[in-house]
Amino acid sequence: MDAPQPPSSMSLPQTSRVDDAASRADPRSNQVIVLDDVVAVLGQFPALAGVTLTVERGEIVLLKGPNGAGKTTLLRLCAGLLRVERGAATVLGFDLATQRHELRSHVGLLGHQNGLYLDMDVRENVQFWGRTVGASDTEIDQAMVRMGVAGRLADVPVRKLSAGQKRRTALACLVARRAQVWLLDEPHAGLDAIGRDELDATLVEASQAGATIIVASHELERAGNLATRIVEVIGGQVHDTRATTAKAPGPSS
Amino acid sequence: MSTWALARLIAAKDLRVERRSKIVTNQVLPFAGITMVSFAFVLDKQNVIDTVAPGLIWLATMFSLLILVQRSFGIETDDGALDAMRVAGVDAGAIFLGKALALAVQLLVLEVMLFVAAIIFYGESIQSGRAVLAFFNEPTDVNGVEVVLTGLTSPGQSPIFATVLLVTTMISATCGLAAVGTLYGGLAAGFKGSETLLPLLTIPAVAPVLIGATKAVESAVGTSGAAVSEGWQWVSLLAVFAVAAGVGGALAFGPLIDD
Amino acid sequence: MTTLDPASTDQSPTTGRGAARRGTGTRATRLVGIGAIVSLAWLIAFGLGFSPADRDQKESVRILYVHVPTIWLAYLAFIVTAVSSAMYLFTKKKSLGWDRAAGASAEIGVTFVAVTLAVGAMWGRLTWGVFWQWDARLTTTALLFVTYVGYLAVRRLGGSHHQRAKRSAVLGMIAVVEIPLVHFSVRMWRSLHQEATVANLDGDTKMDGLMLFSLFVGVIAFTFLYVWLMLHRTRSMALEDLLEERGLDHALMERRAESAENPTTQYSTIQNSTIGRDA
Numbered sequence: 001m002d003a004p005q006p007p008s009s010m011s012l013p014q015t016s017r018v019d020d021a022a023s024r025a026d027p028r029s030n031q032v033i034v035l036d037d038v039v040a041v042l043g044q045f046p047a048l049a050g051v052t053l054t055v056e057r058g059e060i061v062l063l064k065g066p067n068g069a070g071k072t073t074l075l076r077l078c079a080g081l082l083r084v085e086r087g088a089a090t091v092l093g094f095d096l097a098t099q100r101h102e103l104r105s106h107v108g109l110l111g112h113q114n115g116l117y118l119d120m121d122v123r124e125n126v127q128f129w130g131r132t133v134g135a136s137d138t139e140i141d142q143a144m145v146r147m148g149v150a151g152r153l154a155d156v157p158v159r160k161l162s163a164g165q166k167r168r169t170a171l172a173c174l175v176a177r178r179a180q181v182w183l184l185d186e187p188h189a190g191l192d193a194i195g196r197d198e199l200d201a202t203l204v205e206a207s208q209a210g211a212t213i214i215v216a217s218h219e220l221e222r223a224g225n226l227a228t229r230i231v232e233v234i235g236g237q238v239h240d241t242r243a244t245t246a247k248a249p250g251p252s253s
Numbered sequence: 254m255s256t257w258a259l260a261r262l263i264a265a266k267d268l269r270v271e272r273r274s275k276i277v278t279n280q281v282l283p284f285a286g287i288t289m290v291s292f293a294f295v296l297d298k299q300n301v302i303d304t305v306a307p308g309l310i311w312l313a314t315m316f317s318l319l320i321l322v323q324r325s326f327g328i329e330t331d332d333g334a335l336d337a338m339r340v341a342g343v344d345a346g347a348i349f350l351g352k353a354l355a356l357a358v359q360l361l362v363l364e365v366m367l368f369v370a371a372i373i374f375y376g377e378s379i380q381s382g383r384a385v386l387a388f389f390n391e392p393t394d395v396n397g398v399e400v401v402l403t404g405l406t407s408p409g410q411s412p413i414f415a416t417v418l419l420v421t422t423m424i425s426a427t428c429g430l431a432a433v434g435t436l437y438g439g440l441a442a443g444f445k446g447s448e449t450l451l452p453l454l455t456i457p458a459v460a461p462v463l464i465g466a467t468k469a470v471e472s473a474v475g476t477s478g479a480a481v482s483e484g485w486q487w488v489s490l491l492a493v494f495a496v497a498a499g500v501g502g503a504l505a506f507g508p509l510i511d512d
Numbered sequence: 513m514t515t516l517d518p519a520s521t522d523q524s525p526t527t528g529r530g531a532a533r534r535g536t537g538t539r540a541t542r543l544v545g546i547g548a549i550v551s552l553a554w555l556i557a558f559g560l561g562f563s564p565a566d567r568d569q570k571e572s573v574r575i576l577y578v579h580v581p582t583i584w585l586a587y588l589a590f591i592v593t594a595v596s597s598a599m600y601l602f603t604k605k606k607s608l609g610w611d612r613a614a615g616a617s618a619e620i621g622v623t624f625v626a627v628t629l630a631v632g633a634m635w636g637r638l639t640w641g642v643f644w645q646w647d648a649r650l651t652t653t654a655l656l657f658v659t660y661v662g663y664l665a666v667r668r669l670g671g672s673h674h675q676r677a678k679r680s681a682v683l684g685m686i687a688v689v690e691i692p693l694v695h696f697s698v699r700m701w702r703s704l705h706q707e708a709t710v711a712n713l714d715g716d717t718k719m720d721g722l723m724l725f726s727l728f729v730g731v732i733a734f735t736f737l738y739v740w741l742m743l744h745r746t747r748s749m750a751l752e753d754l755l756e757e758r759g760l761d762h763a764l765m766e767r768r769a770e771s772a773e774n775p776t777t778q779y780s781t782i783q784n785s786t787i788g789r790d791a
Contacts, residue, residue, distance in 0.1 A: 080342075081339075081340060101342060101511075103342075104340060105341060105343075108341070109340045111333065111336075113332050113333030113336070113337075115334050115336065115338075116334065117266065117270050117332070118328070118331055118332055119270045124266075124269065128262070128266050129341075131262055132254065132259060132262065133254070134254050157273065
């Protein structure tokens with residue numbers, strides 16, 4: 001397997017999107033995600049049974065909870081993919097009841113699948129995603145370097161990559177797309193120890209560059225290094241939330 | 254990014270994937286070819302084949318369309334890429350146009366191959382075969398071009414008009430097929446039983462194309478004494494269908510693939 | 513939405529407002545049902561009894577009194593589907609009642625087309641000597657049948673009610689564009705090269721007055737039948753949906769209880785994610 005490259009210290013490509021979204025939000029514009037007793041259903045099953053949660057810009061929130069608790073559903077809701085059955089929800093100033101379609105281009109969701117085209121190589125995948133938002137080649141290259149998939153890996157077909165490399169490629173696509181909120185569903189799955197450290201370091205830097213990140217994960221022992229807050233989800237509701245001593249939230253750039 | 258630019262990006266992506274994986278060239282084209290051969294097995298008599306050859310081409314095209322569509326959306330569902338595009342808020346109309354465009358290009362290549370196969374396998378008479386061979390023996394000979402064209406038409410018909418009819422037919426039929434295929438392919442993508450749902454939805458919907466394209470080609474080739482002029486009304490049908498399918502598909506695709 | 517009020521399930525059945533008891537029957541459906549039975553009896557009387565046999569077709573013309581109404585009602589049913597689909601898509605409220613109407617109407621329409629084709633084949637055998645012909649009308653009807661079978665298949669793809677509704681509504685509207693295109697192409701196909709037809713289908717315009725009346729009775733009878741079926745089917749769909757919605761409240765309670773009963777201890781035994789780990 002290819003040795004992971006050290007994280008670049010370049011910051012995320014800044015766009016004006018954050019400001020647009022901020023001006024649309026209410027005065028407490030540092031709150032990127034505001035959920036108030038939200039109910040969401042999958043088919044007929046109430047996956048979220050009344051979730052209340054607030055996330056501020058630059059935070060890294062770790063969602064923990066047993067399988068089936070609703071972590072994935074919560075992420076998909078914040079991505080604007082699910083109808084809000086009951087309750088109120090706002091992400092980046094967009095009201096999820098009416099504006100969840102407009103929200104989508106500002107948010108990046110990485111689920112169990114990577115959203116890649118297996119027959120194209122890494123560079124082509126990141127280029128595709130970057131170009132859908134009109135990113136320049138420089139931005140695209142930056143994104144790849146940042147996620148450690150530039151260089152030798154860039155011309156390898158995605159099909160031939162390891163799980164960890166595919167993950168990093170998917171994250172590079174997220175960066176190239178200039179997503180302001182990252183919703184990651186168990187991103188550490190399939191990564192070895194080095195890969196996980198890599199990923200965590202990258203996420204911390206991304207949050208310092210302004211991205212707000214929510215990670216659903218079973219990697220509880222990493223919480224201290226990665227997350228600024230831990231939120232526990234059980235039975236479709238937020239059960240407990242506590243800050244860690246790890247880092248203070250907010251952009252440092 | 255404009256819808257059209259986005260569509261071009263997506264079409265380029267689809268074609269690039271095909272260039273890398275070569276599934277269409279290595280699997281779908283041979284499939285179409287073997288379908289043509291199978292027709293010959295069951296239709297044994299030469300005069301029967303002569304009469305139905307134009308229809309067989311479009312039949313084989315329709316079956317291949319189903320496979321091409323499955324492939325087109327297979328690459329999207331392999332790793333959740335279509336979902337990712339949805340999630341990212343990429344304009345659904347652009348996705349439709351881009352994928353339909355890529356599908357149309359692949360279909361056109363397939364149809365050209367099928368036409369050549371029809372000339373070779375189902376040749377109206379030995380004469381057509383000889384005509385093609387003559388063409389290849391004298392590549393720079395202007396007369397060689399004429400010879401091929403007359404091989405495609407019955408004597409007494411102007412080869413130029415027939416060829417124009419043929420090409421127009423292929424293009425308009427392909428656009429209609431690609432639009433319908435992409436629309437229903439998107440609808441069925443990722444669902445259990447999509448492989449059987451797709452044909453069920455697509456085949457009745459492309460019946461007008463089957464009818465019109467067959468009749469138009471019959472006019473171009475002169476089967477059963479059809480005149481070239483008759484073919485143009487069928488082309489009008491194909492054109493109307495293509496426009497309706499394209500516009501309708503672009504409008505309907507968004508709601509169909511969305512939550 | 514519908515006239516059903518779930519809270520009044522315990523009311524006496526004599527309250528005409530539409531209290532649902534053990535089924536989807538109400539005064540309205542009883543009235544319509546009676547109308548259907550009466551008019552069907554009327555149809556049998558006239559169709560089999562009073563109306564004369566045709567000069568050419570003899571007794572087999574009587575099949576037409578069923579065959580023609582069923583296809584007309586099928587067209588009506590599919591128009592209702594299209595209109596309901598449009599109403600679902602383009603009204604702000606997006607009431608699921610429209611979706612149910614579209615689905616029920618399509619189901620009834622498909623059944624009626626099937627009956628049309630089957631009965632028509634019988635008639636064809638008797639009058640033409642063949643069960644089927646590839647003329648414009650028959651071909652279009654067959655394609656119509658398959659198109660709506662596809663519509664019903666799409667309705668069963670799953671997902672939430674609104675997902676199903678949206679998908680089906682879009683398809684319902686696509687069908688409205690598809691069907692005329694198909695019809696027009698098939699007409700062109702059959703009119704440009706005159707194929708020898710075994711019988712002239714338009715001969716029935718010269719029907720005797722009494723025969724026309726019997727046909728009219730047939731249309732009335734099947735219209736009553738259609739309305740009766742629609743009422744029952746949309747109501748049973750509404751009951752199914754209500755059941756699921758009630759189920760939602762119930763399931764919400766259960767899920768919240770799960771949360772209360774199982775605090776932090778539950779996940780301490782959770783292993784790492786079972787997502788495939790490729791090296």
